[in-house]
Amino acid sequence: MADPMRVRATENGGVVDVKILMKHDMETGQRKDASGKAIPAWFINTVTAKANGKDVFKGELGPAVSKDPFLNFKYKGAKGDKISITWTDNKGEKRTDEANAT
Amino acid sequence: MIKYHANKALIAISLFLLHATVAQAQQAPTAEIEKYRAMIADGNPSDLYEMAGEELWKKKMGPKNASLEKCDLGMGPGIIKGVYAVLPKYFKDTDRVEDLESRVVSCMESLQGFSAKDIINGSFGKGKRKDVEAVVAYVVANSKGMTINVSVSHPKEKEMYELGKKSFFYQAGPMDFSCASCHADPGKRIRLQDLPNLTEQKGAALGWGAWPAYRVSSGTFWTMQYRLNDCYRQQRFPEPIYISDDTIAVSMYMAVNANGGKMAAPGLKR
Amino acid sequence: MKKNYLIVFLILPLFVGCSITDQKFDKMMKNSFQSKGIASVDRLNQDDAQKYCSDPATLAGKGDPNRAEVIQKANMATIKQPASGKYMGDWKSGERVAQSGRGATWTDKPEAANGGGCYNCHQINKSEVSYGNLGPSLWNYGKLRGYGQEVVTYTWNRINNSKAYNACSNMPRYGHFNLLTEKQMQDVMALLLDPNSPVNQ
Amino acid sequence: MDHKRRDVLKYSVIFGLMASAGLITTAQAQEWNKAAFEGKSLDDVFKVLGAGKPETSSAITMIAPDIAENGAVVPIGMNTTLKAQQIAILVDKNPSALAAQFFIPAGSEPFVTTRIKMGQTSNVYALVKADNKWNVAVKEVKVTLGGCGG
Numbered sequence: 001m002a003d004p005m006r007v008r009a010t011e012n013g014g015v016v017d018v019k020i021l022m023k024h025d026m027e028t029g030q031r032k033d034a035s036g037k038a039i040p041a042w043f044i045n046t047v048t049a050k051a052n053g054k055d056v057f058k059g060e061l062g063p064a065v066s067k068d069p070f071l072n073f074k075y076k077g078a079k080g081d082k083i084s085i086t087w088t089d090n091k092g093e094k095r096t097d098e099a100n101a102t
Numbered sequence: 103m104i105k106y107h108a109n110k111a112l113i114a115i116s117l118f119l120l121h122a123t124v125a126q127a128q129q130a131p132t133a134e135i136e137k138y139r140a141m142i143a144d145g146n147p148s149d150l151y152e153m154a155g156e157e158l159w160k161k162k163m164g165p166k167n168a169s170l171e172k173c174d175l176g177m178g179p180g181i182i183k184g185v186y187a188v189l190p191k192y193f194k195d196t197d198r199v200e201d202l203e204s205r206v207v208s209c210m211e212s213l214q215g216f217s218a219k220d221i222i223n224g225s226f227g228k229g230k231r232k233d234v235e236a237v238v239a240y241v242v243a244n245s246k247g248m249t250i251n252v253s254v255s256h257p258k259e260k261e262m263y264e265l266g267k268k269s270f271f272y273q274a275g276p277m278d279f280s281c282a283s284c285h286a287d288p289g290k291r292i293r294l295q296d297l298p299n300l301t302e303q304k305g306a307a308l309g310w311g312a313w314p315a316y317r318v319s320s321g322t323f324w325t326m327q328y329r330l331n332d333c334y335r336q337q338r339f340p341e342p343i344y345i346s347d348d349t350i351a352v353s354m355y356m357a358v359n360a361n362g363g364k365m366a367a368p369g370l371k372r
Numbered sequence: 373m374k375k376n377y378l379i380v381f382l383i384l385p386l387f388v389g390c391s392i393t394d395q396k397f398d399k400m401m402k403n404s405f406q407s408k409g410i411a412s413v414d415r416l417n418q419d420d421a422q423k424y425c426s427d428p429a430t431l432a433g434k435g436d437p438n439r440a441e442v443i444q445k446a447n448m449a450t451i452k453q454p455a456s457g458k459y460m461g462d463w464k465s466g467e468r469v470a471q472s473g474r475g476a477t478w479t480d481k482p483e484a485a486n487g488g489g490c491y492n493c494h495q496i497n498k499s500e501v502s503y504g505n506l507g508p509s510l511w512n513y514g515k516l517r518g519y520g521q522e523v524v525t526y527t528w529n530r531i532n533n534s535k536a537y538n539a540c541s542n543m544p545r546y547g548h549f550n551l552l553t554e555k556q557m558q559d560v561m562a563l564l565l566d567p568n569s570p571v572n573q
Numbered sequence: 574m575d576h577k578r579r580d581v582l583k584y585s586v587i588f589g590l591m592a593s594a595g596l597i598t599t600a601q602a603q604e605w606n607k608a609a610f611e612g613k614s615l616d617d618v619f620k621v622l623g624a625g626k627p628e629t630s631s632a633i634t635m636i637a638p639d640i641a642e643n644g645a646v647v648p649i650g651m652n653t654t655l656k657a658q659q660i661a662i663l664v665d666k667n668p669s670a671l672a673a674q675f676f677i678p679a680g681s682e683p684f685v686t687t688r689i690k691m692g693q694t695s696n697v698y699a700l701v702k703a704d705n706k707w708n709v710a711v712k713e714v715k716v717t718l719g720g721c722g723g
Contacts, residue, residue: 006149015682023150025321028690030668045605056681062610064664064672066646066688067321068147073675074682131501131640131717138638141648142688261396268397271431273422275415276476276551277544278535280426284506292492292504293719294642318646319720336721338476340415341408348404372642372719473722480723492721501640502717 007099016077016101028063044087051081148316148368151323155240164214173209186245192256199262204345222344252357266355275338307363310356315369409478425540440539448536466563513564515572618671630708644716650686655703657683666695
């Protein structure tokens with residue numbers, strides 16, 4: 001099962017700043033293992049963010065996004081908003097974590 | 103400019119002058135590197151290891167189905183807050199000076215029944231060693247911002263410091279390197295990476311205080327043992343055995359030199 | 373042999389207070405390292421220069437100058453001039469050798485070519501902004517010193533065995549320990565001393 | 574110290590199960606512009622996205638370092654006064670130019686930062702769609718070799 005991500009959300013002047021760290025190897029498909037065999041591509045390709053059930057951000061990532069991806073976005077919201085982040089990778093694995101805006 | 107004479111002094115002077123102007127021109131790229139580091143400082147993926155480590159600390163595991171919550175890391179059973187700032191330290195039960203990793207392995211053996219030997223023979227980032235690394239991230243994060251205060255009051259601690267100092271200066275291998283080759287002078291760099299002078303307080307506090315860290319180049323969390331292992335690899339030495347006395351002695355030398363400085367780990371490094 | 377050691381053990385403590393630590397140190401080193409890949413534990417055995425330069429007092433400038441001179445002479449004697457008499461290779465290949473910091477670690481294969489790692493410590497071609505400062509800048513190396521035979525020989529010797537000039541030089545002995553091949557050293561020579569090399573523009 | 578941050582965190586796992594139970598639509602999770610990510614050059618990607626020849630805009634501010642200490646992690650972001658609906662980050666000299674793209678619904682700020690891999694020094698582009706018009710900003714990021722290199 002995929003490892004948890006870290007979601008931080010802080011409200012300031014009516015804008016919620018959301019920072020996400022996801023645990024993922026983001027294999028490009030271009031690296032080779034010790035025996036010279038290509039390591040298949042394996043990366044998060046979509047990230048969706050909801051605040052109180054409403055879409056506030058969507059990202060499509062390619063394998064060029066760094067290992068353990070970081071994302072930062074902002075939306076108009078309030079303290080206490082329930083933020084839910086979901087990622088999916090190219091093998092269909094998923095992970096959702098939540099945080100409340102402070 | 104200067105015509106060549108077979109005169110060493112002249113060469114030396116020209117080298118010196120050249121060096122001085124170069125040092126000034128160099129400030130631009132290093133300042134840019136500082137900006138780069140500042141940009142990635144918020145959002146250190148070592149947070150992810152910390153989270154995993156906290157779970158592992160509390161989880162019942164191993165042949166004895168116990169958690170690590172009763173582990174004495176140096177300030178009494180279960181005390182985590184601030185403990186990384188006082189390690190390495192002498193432990194009566196093992197009659198040995200231990201660093202954090204060695205101590206976590208000791209607890210995994212005594213409390214949970216795991217084999218220390220298996221962990222020592224393992225590899226970084228794999229198997230049980232991976233759990234040790236996560237626990238280390240969790241423990242270290244709970245000493246962030248605290249003052250480094252490592253004791254040499256026990257004779258074995260004092261001895262470990264002296265052995266570590268000797269090892270720090272021990273030059274060998276096909277490139278004639280010792281730790282001191284790169285870490286005994288102020289203001290030095292390899293490529294664009296600053297090399298802290300670990301023989302004096304300020305540099306030691308910077309160096310010792312920044313590790314463990316998430317290593318950007320490999321995308322992994324590196325404990326101090328991992329850091330030292332790779333130092334020795336680049337030194338062209340044979341491999342230091344995991345949590346061996348030499349690795350703990352060198353850690354002791356750096357940590358004691360760093361006393362009074364702030365623990366800034368887990369860091370974020372190239 | 374055994375007798376000699378015994379005498380050393382008996383006499384040494386009278387002069388050197390830390391001999392007990394020395395024994396403990398040797399034991400610690402022996403028990404703390406293992407051979408891996410091409411890096412075997414015999415790499416921990418020191419030659420004269422390494423022993424001399426492991427003393428913090430030496431590094432602080434308080435080493436015995438006579439011993440330093442003996443070490444320098446012995447290292448000078450190991451240097452081989454190129455068999456063909458050719459000192460200069462191709463500066464473009466030299467730049468690649470200077471850029472690469474690979475080789476001689478336990479993760480390196482024995483047959484893989486080593487790099488010189490020159491940029492780790494030296495500024496060389498100005499277009500490379502990522503360079504270290506453990507060694508002096510080599511920008512305009514030939515332009516500043518000229519291209520005469522004396523400069524050529526001195527540079528060749530320094531690359532081969534830097535300890536011939538300074539017993540505790542931090543620069544690896546590339547020729548002495550076969551870290552670079554003769555051809556690689558000729559190429560690095562050209563990077564520094566070919567008037568057409570970008571280093572001398 | 575870090576406990577405040579940790580308190581914010583609540584885990585809710587098991588999304589695969591929710592997806593299979595129809596609680597989220599798989600289509601929603603799997604929208605990913607394959608053709609755009611497979612485009613090699615900038616023009617390839619512009620074409621797939623329908624950006625044509627985007628206009629250089631000073632209204633887009635790129636957030637990126639001049640020099641990256643390591644190509645494995647290069648922080649890249651952008652901010653704009655345009656009403657951005659879609660933002661794409663492209664790297665000229667990567668094997669596939671498109672690194673990531675983002676969709677900004679109404680009510681969200683036209684801002685994003687992430688971290689990308691760069692194989693070598695290259696121009697990095699922030700492509701922004703606003704009012705159905707494409708704009709672009711560019712910045713060179715130098716990627717340096719570091720450490721002992723072994």
